[in-house]
Amino acid sequence: MNKMNPTPSQDEAPDSAARKAWMSVLAKSNPKDLNAAITAYGALPAFDWLRRPEIGGVMVRGRMGGTGTAFNLGEMTATRCSLRLETGEVGHAYVQGRDTRHAEQAAIVDAMMQGANASTVQETIVTPLADGLASERVKRAEKAAATKVDFFTMVRGED
Amino acid sequence: MYVAVKGGERAIDNAHAWLAEERRGDPSVAELSVAQIREQLALAVNRVMTEGSLYDPDLAALAIKQARGDLIEAIFLIRAYRTTLPRIGHSRPVETETMLCDRRISATFKDVPGGQVLGPTFDYTHRLLDFKLAADGEAMAAQMAAPRLESTPHVTEFLNKEGLIQTEDRSEDTPPDLTREPMELPANRALRLQALARGDEGFVLSMAYSTQRGYGNSHAFVGELRIGKVAVELDIPELGFAIEIGEVELTECETVNKFAGSKIEPPQFTRGYGLTFGQTERKAISMALVDRALRSKELGVEMSNSPAHDEEFVLYHCDNIQATGFLEHIKLPHYVDFQSEMELVRKMRAEIFAAQHKEAAE
Numbered sequence: 001m002n003k004m005n006p007t008p009s010q011d012e013a014p015d016s017a018a019r020k021a022w023m024s025v026l027a028k029s030n031p032k033d034l035n036a037a038i039t040a041y042g043a044l045p046a047f048d049w050l051r052r053p054e055i056g057g058v059m060v061r062g063r064m065g066g067t068g069t070a071f072n073l074g075e076m077t078a079t080r081c082s083l084r085l086e087t088g089e090v091g092h093a094y095v096q097g098r099d100t101r102h103a104e105q106a107a108i109v110d111a112m113m114q115g116a117n118a119s120t121v122q123e124t125i126v127t128p129l130a131d132g133l134a135s136e137r138v139k140r141a142e143k144a145a146a147t148k149v150d151f152f153t154m155v156r157g158e159d
Numbered sequence: 160m161y162v163a164v165k166g167g168e169r170a171i172d173n174a175h176a177w178l179a180e181e182r183r184g185d186p187s188v189a190e191l192s193v194a195q196i197r198e199q200l201a202l203a204v205n206r207v208m209t210e211g212s213l214y215d216p217d218l219a220a221l222a223i224k225q226a227r228g229d230l231i232e233a234i235f236l237i238r239a240y241r242t243t244l245p246r247i248g249h250s251r252p253v254e255t256e257t258m259l260c261d262r263r264i265s266a267t268f269k270d271v272p273g274g275q276v277l278g279p280t281f282d283y284t285h286r287l288l289d290f291k292l293a294a295d296g297e298a299m300a301a302q303m304a305a306p307r308l309e310s311t312p313h314v315t316e317f318l319n320k321e322g323l324i325q326t327e328d329r330s331e332d333t334p335p336d337l338t339r340e341p342m343e344l345p346a347n348r349a350l351r352l353q354a355l356a357r358g359d360e361g362f363v364l365s366m367a368y369s370t371q372r373g374y375g376n377s378h379a380f381v382g383e384l385r386i387g388k389v390a391v392e393l394d395i396p397e398l399g400f401a402i403e404i405g406e407v408e409l410t411e412c413e414t415v416n417k418f419a420g421s422k423i424e425p426p427q428f429t430r431g432y433g434l435t436f437g438q439t440e441r442k443a444i445s446m447a448l449v450d451r452a453l454r455s456k457e458l459g460v461e462m463s464n465s466p467a468h469d470e471e472f473v474l475y476h477c478d479n480i481q482a483t484g485f486l487e488h489i490k491l492p493h494y495v496d497f498q499s500e501m502e503l504v505r506k507m508r509a510e511i512f513a514a515q516h517k518e519a520a521e
Contacts, residue, residue, distance in 0.1 A: 016400050024403035028390070057244035059336065060214065060391055060407060061252040062434045064348060066313050068327025070252040071334045071349035073356055073434055076214035076391065078247050078404055092397055094247070096405025097215065137259055141306030144261050144387075147277040148304070151269060 022113050022126045023106070027095040029129045031102035034109075037125040044108055050082040050090065053100035079103040089114040182227050196220035205408075205437025206230055210479065211237025212338070212357040213244075214407050214436050231359075231479050238480050241338075251392040251401055255385070255411050255434075257310045262386040262438075265314045267415060273311035278386060279438075314383040315413050315430065324415060324428040325458075344471055351453055351474065352446075356435060358477030360442045366467045366477075367448035375455070375465035379414040379431060379448050386410045386438050410435045412443040416451055421459050429458055449473060 026034065038044065057075040064071060080094045081103045091111025093103040112121045183190065197204055197220035207219040211234045219237060226232035262278025265271050277283075279301075318324040334349035342350060355363060370377055390403040412433040420426035431451025433443035452467040466472050476482065 016398070019398070020400055020402050023395075024390075027402065027404045028406060054247075055244065056247040057213065057241065058247050058391070058393055058404065059249040059338075061250055061334065062255070062352075062409075063252045063327075063329070064352065065315065065327035065413060065430050065432050066255045066411060067316075067329060069330045069332065069334070069349060071352040072249070072336045072338075073253075073353070074209070074212035074214065074436060075241060075244070075246075075338075076405065076407060077218070077244065078393075080247060082397065092395065094393055094395060094402065094404045096391070097217075138306050138308065139303075140261060141259060141308055142303040143301040144276050144278060145304035145306050146302035147262075147279075149275040149277065 019110070019113070022122070023093070023110055025126055025130045025133065026093065026106035026109055028133055031097075031099045031105075033129060033132055034102060034105050034125075037129055038105055038109070041121065041124045045112065046086045047083040047091075047108060047111070048086075050084055051080070053079050053081040053103045055079050055098045055100070081107050083107050083111065085111045085115065087115055182225075191224060193217060193220045193224055196223050202438060203228075203230060205435075205439045206360060206442070207233045207237055209436040209439050209442060210234045210357055210359065211241065213237050213241045231483055235480050235483070248393055248396075250404075251394065253389045253391060253407070253409065255389060255409065256313055258385055258387040258389045258409070258411070259308075260311050260385050260387040263311055263383070264381075264385075265383045266381040267383075268314060268317065271314055271317070273307060311385070313413065315415065318382075318415070318428060322427070325418075325424075325430060327430070342474060344474070346470060346474060348450070348454065348457075351470070352432065352434070352450060354474050354477060355433075355446045355449055358446075359479035359482070360439070360445070362477050362479070362482075363445040363449055364441060366452070366473055367445035369465065370448055370452045370467045375452050375463045375468045377416050377451065377455075377460075379416050379451060381444060381447075382413045382415040382430075384410070384412045384440055384444065386440065408437050410438055410440050410443040412440065412447040414444070414447040414451060418458070418460055424459075429454070429460070 029037075056078060058078045059075050060073045061070045062073040063069065076096060077098050078094060078096055079098055079100055079102065080092070081100070082090065082092045083104070084090050085108070089111040091107040091109070091114075093106035093110060095103050095106055109121060109125055112118070113126065115121075197216045200220070200223065201216075203223055204216050204219045207222055207230055208214050208216065210230075211219065211222070213219075218240065219233065222233035222236040222240075223230070225236060260273070260276055260278075262280060263273060263276045265275065269275070315324055319326060334353070335347065337350060337353055342354065346354070369375070371379070386408070388406045388408050391405050391407055392401045393404045394401045410433075414431040414433075415428040416431065418424070418427055418429045429451065431447035431449075431454070433446030433448075433450065435443045435446065449467060452465075453470055453473060455462050455468055462468060
C-alpha cells in the first residue's frame with residue numbers, strides 16, 4: 001500500500017489529513033535531503049521556540065500474530081519541538097532519531113505550510129521530498145522483485 | 160579480622176587508558192568509523208538494537224565500536240543509554256501487513272499472493288570463505304525487476320478463511336511494559352513477547368531448538384517470514400491526530416503448529432509469533448517457537464516439564480544483561496565473603512581431623 005498519500009479517515013477533517021501527510025513526509029525524509037530542499041527554497045522566516053528540541057524515546061508496539069492484541073516491542077529514539085513563526089503560525093515536529101536540526105527544520109516547514117506561501121513551500125520542499133521517498137520505495141521493491149522465485153515443474157517421464 | 164581497604168584508582172585509570180589504546184589497535188591500520196559499522200556490519204547493529212531494545216542504528220554502531228565488537232557489552236551500553244531517555248509516548252501498533260517486503264517467504268504454501276521473495280539472504284550460499292572480500296573489490300550490483308508496491312497479505316490469513324487456524328483476539332488494552340514495572344509471573348502473552356523480543360539470541364535459539372529436539376515436542380512450520388520497513392505512527396497530543404514519525408525495519412515470523420483438538424476445540428493449527436528490529440531472522444524464528452511453547456497452558460496442549468514450557472525458567476534467564484551482570488559480578492572483589500568461607504572450611508576440617516584423631520587413639 002502506498003503510504004505516501006494517506007487517505008483521510010472519517011474522524012479527520014480534510015485539512016488535518018493534509019497536515020498529517022506533510023508532517024509524515026518531513027519526518028521520514030533524510031535530514032540531508034530536507035536541508036537541501038530548504039536551501040533551495042531560500043531564506044526562512046524568523047521564529048520563537050515554544051518547545052526547544054527534546055530527544056526522547058517512543059515505545060514501538062506490535063500486534064500478536066500481526067493482527068491481534070498489542071504488545072511493547074522496544075523503543076526508538078525520536079526528537080520533538082514546537083515553534084512560532086514571526087507571522088504567527090505554530091509548527092510542530094516529531095521525527096525519528098536524535099537530529100535536533102531535523103526537528104527544527106521540519107517544524108519550520110510545518111508552520112510555513114499553514115501560511116501565505118504554502119503552495120510554494122509544497123512545490124519546492126514537500127513534493128520533491130515525497131517524490132524522493134516514493135522513488136526510494138520503488139527502488140527497493142525492484143530489487144526485492146528480482147529475487148522472487150519462479151517455480152516451474154520438471155517434465156515427468158511417466159507417459 | 161576485617162581490614163577495610165581502598166585503592167586501585169591509579170590501576171583503574173591506567174587500565175582504561177590501555178583499553179582505549181587496544182580498542183584502536185594498530186594505528187597504521189585505518190580507524191573504523193561509526194558509519195562504516197552501521198553500513199557494513201548491519202546485522203550486528205540489528206542485534207544490538209533488538210536486544211538493547213532501542214531502534215537507533217547510529218547509536219548501536221557507536222556502542223559496537225566502543226565495546227570493541229563485544230555485542231553483549233554493546234547491548235549493555237544501549238540499555239544504559241535507553242534509561243536516560245524521557246518517554247515521548249508509544250506508537251500505534253505497527254501494521255506489518257503494510258510492510259514493503261525486502262524478503263518474504265513461506266515454508267507452508269508455494270503459491271501465495273506476493274510470491275516467495277528471497278531478499279538479501281545468506282540462504283543458498285555455500286558457506287565458503289570469499290577471499291575476494293579480503294582484497295579490495297567492487298560489490299556486485301543488485302538486479303532489478305518490475306516492483307510490487309501493493310501490500311502483501313499475511314499467509315496465516317489464508318488458513319484463517321477456512322477456520323483451520325486459531326484466530327488472534329484483538330483488544331486495545333494497554334500492554335504491560337517491563338521497562339516500567341518489574342516483570343511479574345504468571346506473565347500474559349504481551350509481557351512474554353516483550354521479554355522474548357529483547358532476550359538473548361543464543362538463549363532463545365537454544366530454547367527453540369530444544370522444543371524441536373523433543374523437550375516439549377511441538378513441530379513448527381514457518382508459515383511466513385517477512386523483512387522490511389514499516390511506518391511508525393505516533394498520536395500527536397497537540398494536534399489530535401497521528402503522524403508517521405519514521406520507519407523501522409522489522410523481521411516478522413509466524414509459525415504454525417498442528418493441534419489435535421481438545422474437548423472444546425476442533426483440530427486446527429495454533430500460532431507462534433516473533434517480531435524483532437532489523438534483519439534478525441534467526442532470532443525472530445526462535446522467538447516464535449518459544450512464544451508457542453509458552454502458550455501451551457493457555458491452549459491446553461502438550462504440557463511438559465521441559466525448560467521451554469517453564470515460563471519462569473525462560474523469562475528469568477533470557478535477558479543477557481541481567482545474566483551477565485549477575486555472572487560477571489563474581490569476578491569483583493569478594494575478599495571478605497571469601498575470608499569467612501575460608502574460616503568456616505578451616506573450622507570444619509579441624510573438627511573432622513580432631514574426631515579422626517580421637518577415633519584412632521581409642
